[in-house]
Amino acid sequence: MELKVINEQGLEASKLQASDLLFGRDYNEALIHQIVVAYQANARSGNRAQKDREQVKHTTKKPWRQKGTGRARAGMSSSPLWRGGGRIFPNSPDENFSQKLNKKMYRAGMASILSQLAREDRLAVVDSLAVDAPKTKLFAQKIKGMGYESVLVITDNLDENVFLASRNLPNVLVLEVNEADPVSLVRFPKVLMTKSAVAKFEEILG
Secondary structure, eight states: EEEEEOOSSSEEEEEEOOOHHHHHHOOOHHHHHHHHHHHHHTTTTOOOOOOOTTTSSOOSSSSSSSSSSSSOOOOTTTTTTTTOOOOSSSSOOOOOOOOOOOOOHHHHHHHHHHHHHHHHHHHEEESSOOSSSHHHHHHHHHHTTTTSSSSEEEEEEEOHOOOOOHTTTTTEEEGGGGGOHHHHHHHSOOOOEEHHHHHHHHHHHH
């Protein structure tokens, strides 16, 4: 599989021969959906909590007498049937939302995403990416000069100047290869990788 290598002006400079196992895999929508959902589920903290009728702070006094009022029988205002009452099956703060995902499935799903990005011409490669100083303006000019407005940048080793210069750009995310996740790959319209990042991907996922 050949990947497009661009220069600092965003023009195609050459081609990079990449692994077909990683960038030439068939599109598997069901698998990609599964790994994206699993990644988002595993990121949930599970700290939501609700109260049952015992934990709700209400008076335990009977609201009205049992008979003779013409109203339904009621024992206390903390009943789950009442507004402001407790929940019948409340969510507990230690709820576990994690989903098991095999390594083989995750690697195949990531390869399927990268292959589809290459087919849709949303993936490009650059020799290296660096700025002289940790200035957002410098990095924004470099990205804009390549023709990108919203882009995910993946490098082998994250340069400190690039990291500091990219933090304030809302539509730009810079990650190392081992930090790349399926949600970011799917979310951004364009992905820019360094040559060393492509080699690292082939080493990890190939």
